[in-house]
Amino acid sequence: MAEKFRLGVVFTHPTQHHAPLWRKLNEQPGVSVSAFYLCNENQVGGDQHLGGNSKAWDVDLVGGYQCEYLKTLTGKIASKIEKGLFNPGLINRLTRENFDAVFLPSFYTYSYRLTVLLCKLRKIPIIMQNDASIITDSEYSRLRQVALSVLYPWMYDLADHWISSGDHNAIYLRHYGIADEKMVRGCYPVDRERFEQTIALQQQQIQQIREQLCWNNDTVLYNFTGKYIDRKNPFEFIEAIAQAHKTDPRIRGIMIGGGVLEGEINKRLAAMNGEVINLGFINQSQLPLYYAAMDVFVLTSCIDPHPLVVSEAMAAGCPAILSDRCGNWGYSDTVQHRYNGLVYPCGNVNALAEAILTLADSDTRKVYSQHALEVFSGQDLNCELNAFLEIIHRIKSKMPQETTGLENALSEKSASKIPVKSPAPSQMQ
Numbered sequence: 001m002a003e004k005f006r007l008g009v010v011f012t013h014p015t016q017h018h019a020p021l022w023r024k025l026n027e028q029p030g031v032s033v034s035a036f037y038l039c040n041e042n043q044v045g046g047d048q049h050l051g052g053n054s055k056a057w058d059v060d061l062v063g064g065y066q067c068e069y070l071k072t073l074t075g076k077i078a079s080k081i082e083k084g085l086f087n088p089g090l091i092n093r094l095t096r097e098n099f100d101a102v103f104l105p106s107f108y109t110y111s112y113r114l115t116v117l118l119c120k121l122r123k124i125p126i127i128m129q130n131d132a133s134i135i136t137d138s139e140y141s142r143l144r145q146v147a148l149s150v151l152y153p154w155m156y157d158l159a160d161h162w163i164s165s166g167d168h169n170a171i172y173l174r175h176y177g178i179a180d181e182k183m184v185r186g187c188y189p190v191d192r193e194r195f196e197q198t199i200a201l202q203q204q205q206i207q208q209i210r211e212q213l214c215w216n217n218d219t220v221l222y223n224f225t226g227k228y229i230d231r232k233n234p235f236e237f238i239e240a241i242a243q244a245h246k247t248d249p250r251i252r253g254i255m256i257g258g259g260v261l262e263g264e265i266n267k268r269l270a271a272m273n274g275e276v277i278n279l280g281f282i283n284q285s286q287l288p289l290y291y292a293a294m295d296v297f298v299l300t301s302c303i304d305p306h307p308l309v310v311s312e313a314m315a316a317g318c319p320a321i322l323s324d325r326c327g328n329w330g331y332s333d334t335v336q337h338r339y340n341g342l343v344y345p346c347g348n349v350n351a352l353a354e355a356i357l358t359l360a361d362s363d364t365r366k367v368y369s370q371h372a373l374e375v376f377s378g379q380d381l382n383c384e385l386n387a388f389l390e391i392i393h394r395i396k397s398k399m400p401q402e403t404t405g406l407e408n409a410l411s412e413k414s415a416s417k418i419p420v421k422s423p424a425p426s427q428m429q
Contacts, residue, residue, distance in 0.1 A: 005392050008099040008124075009035040010090065010115045012081045012108075014043060014061035016284050017308055020191040021384055023064030028385075031392065034066040036093060038085045038111050039078035048080050049227045050281060051258035059194070059284045070111075085109040094118045101125040101395055103388075107155055116158055125395050127388075128159040131188055131306035133168035133327035134175060139303055153177035161391045163384070165306055167330030186387030188306050188328075192380035195315040198288040209293040213254055213277070220250045220360050223294040223318070225287070225309045226301075228259030233323070233346070235261075236300040238268060238276050240352035245275045247353075248360050253298075256282050256290060291316035296359045301326050302346050310334050314376040319368030321355045334379060340371035 009022060014037060026033040041047065043061070046054025069077045070087035078085055090111060094102060102124050104115050119126045137145065153176050156162075162178050163186040164170040173183060199206065213221055224237045234255065241253035253276035255265070262278070269276055282290055291297070297313035298321045305327045310320050311334055320341035322329050329335040329343050337343045342358065344351040359365050 004030050004032045005101075005396060006099045007031065007033050007388075007392070008094060008102040009033060010038070010094075010102060010104045010112065011035060012038050012085070013041040014057075014067070016057060016059060016061060016191070017189050019061035020194065021189045021381055021388075022067075024381055024385055025388055026065040028389065031389075032066070034099075035068070036087070036090065037067060037069045038072075038087050038109060039081055040069055041080045045079060046281070047227075049229060049259055051228070051260070051262055053258050053281045055281065055283060057284045081109075083109055085111050086114070087111045090114055090118060094122070094124065096122050096124055099124055100399075101127055101161075101392070103127040103129075106130050120158065125160040126158065127161045127163070127391055128156075129163040129165060129186065131165050131169060131327065133166075133172045133305050135168060135325055135327050136303055136305050137172070149176075161394065163387045163391070166328050167333040168327040169306065184387045184390050186384045187334075187379040188308050188311070189381045189384040190308060190311040190315055190376075190379075192315050192376070195288045195291075195312070198285070199292045199316060202289055206289050206292045209289060213252070213293065215250075215252065215274075218250045219252055220248075220296070220365075221252055221254055221294045222296045222298050222321075222356060223254045223256065223291070223313065224298050224300070225256040225291075225313070226299065226307070228255075228257055228261040228265055230261070231301060231303040232259075233300040233302045234265060235268065236323075236347070236349060236352060237298055238265070238272075240298075240300075240349050240356055241276050242272060243349060243353040244356040244360070248357055251356060251360060252276070254279060254290075254294065256280070256287075287312065288316055291318055294318050295365060296321060296356070298352075298356070299323060299326060300346065300352065311376060311379065314340070314372040315380070317369045317373050319359060319365060319372050321352065321359065334375065336371075336375060340368050340375050 022033045022035055025031055042057045045056055070089040072078050072087055094115060102115060102119050104112050107113055116126060156176050156178055162173055162183045164173055164183050165186060165188045222241060224234060226232045228234050237253060241251060245251045255276060255278045258281045265278060269278055291313050297318040299307055299310055300323050301307060302325045307326055307328065310322060310328055313320060320335050322335045322341060322343050323346040324343050325346040335341040335343060342355040344355050
């Protein structure tokens with residue numbers, strides 16, 4: 001076996017959440033990471049779901065680790081994610097001689113299914129992680145749920161190791177037959193270091209953003225960031241802000257994003273008196289500044305397995321108000337009700353308006369903001385990194401090997417833990 005543990009990654013495209021993880025994992029002693037991307041979405045153009053105003057991401061997502069864009073059967077690199085992605089280059093790349101394990105996030109594309117087939121035939125351990133939850137599965141028809149109860153246990157058992165991404169996801173995996181001993185608790189990663197550095201170095205710009213968005217020093221800003229699509233339920237945010245504003249005129253809503261509903265949203269906002277404004281698309285390098293300029297983050301999705309915008313907002317110290325149809329709330333998850341945020345029943349505008357009014361209180365908001373930073377400090381890249389290192393340790397312990405740098409680093413479980421930093425003082429609201 002090679003001195004370094006060679007991890008292969010098969011992913012649809014580079015993302016702002018996982019690329020920093022591959023980079024950090026590649027920096028660990030005795031680990032090398034090679035990622036194969038099935039398309040170049042968000043690298044040469046914007047996210048297809050964010051509308052025509054979105055642009056290619058303006059942060060580095062391909063540096064610090066080996067990566068390659070694979071061509072499809074057409075001989076070209078695909079420009080967007082779709083189920084039919086099939087990249088035959090995986091066949092000669094995913095071999096036992098090249099990799100000690102392979103990670104992939106789902107079975108969605110044909111290339112993901114090819115990856116699983118190749119790994120099973122070539123006896124390469126498979127590591128998987130998704131963000132699914134029973135909450136989202138409940139939207140399916142009864143017939144589909146019955147079919148999934150048969151199909152998913154077989155499919156999911158094809159993976160040798162699973163990383164759970166939260167409380168609801170762990171329940172979901174157990175529901176479909178994944179044993180606890182096959183699971184390691186991780187999280188869906190957000191690059192905390194980038195957020196902290198950006199916020200710490202650009203305090204003046206944050207203040208300027210806030211001054212531009214506030215009516216006066218008393219204004220309380222509530223942010224919705226995401227795709228303007230039906231399942232994100234953006235009109236519930238608009239109506240709840242309008243209702244809460246009648247009780248507390250300091251309240252204002254700020255929308256960031258884009259998508260097919262943008263025209264309808266702008267039409268609705270034009271009929272209002274500035275209670276909610278739409279900023280449109282903001283690129284990745286600037287998003288931390290806008291989160292830091294807000295007081296509260298709100299997400300109203302009616303279907304959303306594990307929305308990472310919530311973690312991003314918390315990285316900037318924003319407490320969250322979250323629909324109960326999102327999958328990242330729970331006792332030890334991203335949003336913990338009445339500790340670092342509030343969870344309300346999706347579809348109930350009155351309940352959302354009440355939650356908005358609750359966090360209009362500065363003392364309550366300050367406590368929740370501190371708790372948001374505290375909770376997120378245990379759910380950043382290091383949390384996910386430790387989960388991967390634990391799985392690598394488990395795989396290596398079952399294979400004949402010589403002592404390597406990684407083996408020494410992981411000889412004691414505690415040694416594999418990356419320390420969690422305290423929240424940066426500059427991020428405390």
